[in-house]
Amino acid sequence: xxxxxxxxxxxxxxxxxxxxxxxxxxxxxxxVQAIQSSFYLEDPFGxxxxxxxxxxxxxxxxxxxxxxxxxxxxVFTGLVTFFSLSLGLLxxxxxxxxxxxxxxxxxxxxxxxxxAPPVAGLIGMMFFDQxxxxxxxxxxxxxxxxxxxxxYVDTAFAMVxxxxxxxxxxNFIFFLSGLQSVPVSVREAAAIDCRSGFRRFWTVVLPLLxxxxxxLLVINITYxxxxxxxxxxxxxKDKAANNPITLVYKVYMDGFRGNDIGGSSAQSVILMVVxxxxxxxxxxxxxxxxxxx
Amino acid sequence: xxxxxxxxxxxxxxxxxxAVRSVDINIAxxxxxVLVGPSGCGKSTLLRMVAGLEVISQxxxxxxxRVVNDVDPADRDIAMVFQNYALYPHMTVYENLxxxxxxxxxxxxxxxxxxxxxxxxxxxxxxxxxxxxxLSGGQRQRVAMGRAIVRKPAAFLFDEPLSNxxxxxxxxxxxxxxxLQRRLGxxxxxxxxxxLEAMTLADRLVVLxxxxxxxxxxxxxxxxxxxxxxxxxxIGSPAMNLVKGDLHGDRLAIGPAMFELxxxxxxxxxxxxxxxxxxxxxxxxxxxxxxxxxxxVEELGSQRLVHGTLGDQPLTAALPPETALGDAINLAIPPDxxxxxxxxxxxxxxxxxxxxxxxxxxxxxxxxLVAHR
Numbered sequence: 001x002x003x004x005x006x007x008x009x010x011x012x013x014x015x016x017x018x019x020x021x022x023x024x025x026x027x028x029x030x031x032v033q034a035i036q037s038s039f040y041l042e043d044p045f046g047x048x049x050x051x052x053x054x055x056x057x058x059x060x061x062x063x064x065x066x067x068x069x070x071x072x073x074x075v076f077t078g079l080v081t082f083f084s085l086s087l088g089l090l091x092x093x094x095x096x097x098x099x100x101x102x103x104x105x106x107x108x109x110x111x112x113x114x115x116a117p118p119v120a121g122l123i124g125m126m127f128f129d130q131x132x133x134x135x136x137x138x139x140x141x142x143x144x145x146x147x148x149x150x151x152y153v154d155t156a157f158a159m160v161x162x163x164x165x166x167x168x169x170x171n172f173i174f175f176l177s178g179l180q181s182v183p184v185s186v187r188e189a190a191a192i193d194c195r196s197g198f199r200r201f202w203t204v205v206l207p208l209l210x211x212x213x214x215x216l217l218v219i220n221i222t223y224x225x226x227x228x229x230x231x232x233x234x235x236x237k238d239k240a241a242n243n244p245i246t247l248v249y250k251v252y253m254d255g256f257r258g259n260d261i262g263g264s265s266a267q268s269v270i271l272m273v274v275x276x277x278x279x280x281x282x283x284x285x286x287x288x289x290x291x292x293x
Numbered sequence: 294x295x296x297x298x299x300x301x302x303x304x305x306x307x308x309x310x311x312a313v314r315s316v317d318i319n320i321a322x323x324x325x326x327v328l329v330g331p332s333g334c335g336k337s338t339l340l341r342m343v344a345g346l347e348v349i350s351q352x353x354x355x356x357x358x359r360v361v362n363d364v365d366p367a368d369r370d371i372a373m374v375f376q377n378y379a380l381y382p383h384m385t386v387y388e389n390l391x392x393x394x395x396x397x398x399x400x401x402x403x404x405x406x407x408x409x410x411x412x413x414x415x416x417x418x419x420x421x422x423x424x425x426x427x428l429s430g431g432q433r434q435r436v437a438m439g440r441a442i443v444r445k446p447a448a449f450l451f452d453e454p455l456s457n458x459x460x461x462x463x464x465x466x467x468x469x470x471x472x473l474q475r476r477l478g479x480x481x482x483x484x485x486x487x488x489l490e491a492m493t494l495a496d497r498l499v500v501l502x503x504x505x506x507x508x509x510x511x512x513x514x515x516x517x518x519x520x521x522x523x524x525x526x527x528i529g530s531p532a533m534n535l536v537k538g539d540l541h542g543d544r545l546a547i548g549p550a551m552f553e554l555x556x557x558x559x560x561x562x563x564x565x566x567x568x569x570x571x572x573x574x575x576x577x578x579x580x581x582x583x584x585x586x587x588x589x590v591e592e593l594g595s596q597r598l599v600h601g602t603l604g605d606q607p608l609t610a611a612l613p614p615e616t617a618l619g620d621a622i623n624l625a626i627p628p629d630x631x632x633x634x635x636x637x638x639x640x641x642x643x644x645x646x647x648x649x650x651x652x653x654x655x656x657x658x659x660x661x662l663v664a665h666r
Contacts, residue, residue, distance in 0.1 A: 044462040140570055144371075183377070183379065185379035186382075188346050188373075188379065189373065189375060189379040191345075191346065191347075192367055192372065192373050193392050193396055193474035194392070194393070195365055195366060195368060195396065203392070204381055206380065248462060
């Protein structure tokens with residue numbers, strides 16, 4: 001490490017201040033506020049609040065609806081993470097093997113990433129529209145009468161498809177650059193050592209992609225939990241009714257539609273803890289099996 | 294164990310660039326062939342075509358009695374050692390060695406036995422459980438060698454395996470490769486741009502230039518009778534002096550210097566004359582000699598390289614370290630050590646003077662193997 005000498009001992013703190021301010025104002029302060037208000041029952045019209053201890057948490061855990069949404073969130077996160085990772089990898093492997101015009105392929109595949117989540121949700125909504133949606137027509141062709149927005153399973157299906165579609169380009173970019181960082185000579189050595197291309201991929205290329213895959217796993221879980229908000233919002237049109245929603249959307253519904261600030265805060269604290277635990281688990285157990293070269 | 298026949302092989306890339314042009318090499322069983330040439334001469338491309346990592350545009354490669362043009366690299370029964378070792382970074386040394394065998398369905402016990410044998414041969418036993426990143430360059434190189442050995446392939450292919458090592462390690466690994474190849478008797482093709490490595494390792498040298506073979510022959514043969522000015526300047530260090538000369542009958546003029554060739558007249562008129570720096574010596578009293586104006590001297594310890602000019606042409610002489618030097622020195626060279634090359638083609642003219650009583654030269658006269666493309 002290179003040591004830099006500052007003329008004043010306070011100068012480094014001045015340099016750090018903007019970054020620290022951003023973190024404090026936009027992360028710690030809201031977090032602390034959320035934790036604080038999760039112990040209070042807020043008057044819906046803003047006429048004060050009453051300390052209620054852990055009852056907001058108790059309400060959340062006791063609620064059957066909360067349990068149902070939590071289960072859906074787990075399934076949703078699992079499906080979105082699995083499919084967006086595996087499809088991203090598949091596309092990256094195939095695009096990596098394309099020799100002629102590979103720049104065109106890559107640009108086309110990546111371009112989806114530039115679409116904002118609500119727009120993606122909107123496009124997805126049109127795909128699954130009852131009247132004009134091509135996906136609905138395709139499904140109808142196979143005898144599946146799709147009613148996105150009415151039928152729980154159909155809506156869930158559409159949500160997963162759009163969320164996966166939105167995330168694939170991101171995974172694609174990282175997997176592709178990961179693949180390209182696998183040394184050519186290592187692949188060639190493997191080609192001499194192993195006849196089956198599939199086996200080569202599993203035993204040599206994939207383990208070398210593990211750091212990328214691990215990073216993407218963390219990112220994708222976070223994406224499925226939080227960043228799909230925009231997609232869900234457009235899909236359920238702000239009125240969830242009995243459509244599937246994820247926990248983060250319920251936080252929004254309860255807090256901003258139901259004006260239950262306390263309960264909403266309690267839920268977001270629960271989410272915070274879940275993510276915290278997940279992150280620890282991932283780094284403790286999965287990272288150990290990842291080979292950084 | 295197998296022969297390798299490279300028959301009229303060419304590599305033409307899309308866009309029409311020809312990297313290798315109609316190369317013919319017949320490699321005997323157990324022979325150590327070194328492909329040598331400057332970068333871009335097509336030597337690696339040729340090796341990779343034998344390995345199956347490059348498509349063969351024209352011609353045929355035969356390993357044993359099987360044409361392998363369309364055979365998968367894994368089925369060619371070859372093993373390759375790469376310049377940057379290409380070890381699998383996520384596997385231990387043991388797994389690296391075992392990988393090729395495992396994929397071929399070799400029984401576990403036999404894998405263990407063969408890996409142990411290779412590890413003993415290469416002194417890798419203490420490192421079997423380590424990953425490549427915890428090894429030094431030389432150790433990695435040995436693992437790469439081991440990965441080739443355990444497979445017991447028909448042929449070893451080496452792609453500049455020593456160029457990432459430091460000079461000292463390179464010399465010792467060079468010896469190790471030679472020893473291993475002798476002991477295993479496996480047919481080998483070795484690619485290098487280092488003429489010293491080529492000279493020391495090869496049973497036969499293949500000198501490549503611009504995708505074509507300039508000369509094939511035993512190292513000393515190539516050294517003593519280079520087939521062209523290219524080979525003459527590439528093989529041997531310091532490089533052979535190539536100067537403009539004029540031949541009239543058996544009288545050779547190089548600038549102001551005159552040589553009597555004693556009736557030998559392979560050509561007449563202007564040509565290129567090759568003089569090895571180590572064939573030049575200080576002239577004795579009364580001997581036919583010429584004066585070299587000394588520019589500067591490089592001391593190598595065992596000898597000193599005297600760089601100077603003969604007339605207006607640069608010339609280097611390798612002289613014993615105790616030689617007294619002035620501004621100019623008188624040098625002589627046995628006429629039978631002169632090499633003649635045509636000015637236009639750079640090809641060798643004649644076999645040199647058939648004079649000497651030295652056994653080396655006799656042997657050379659007998660068994661020459663000069664390939665003209």
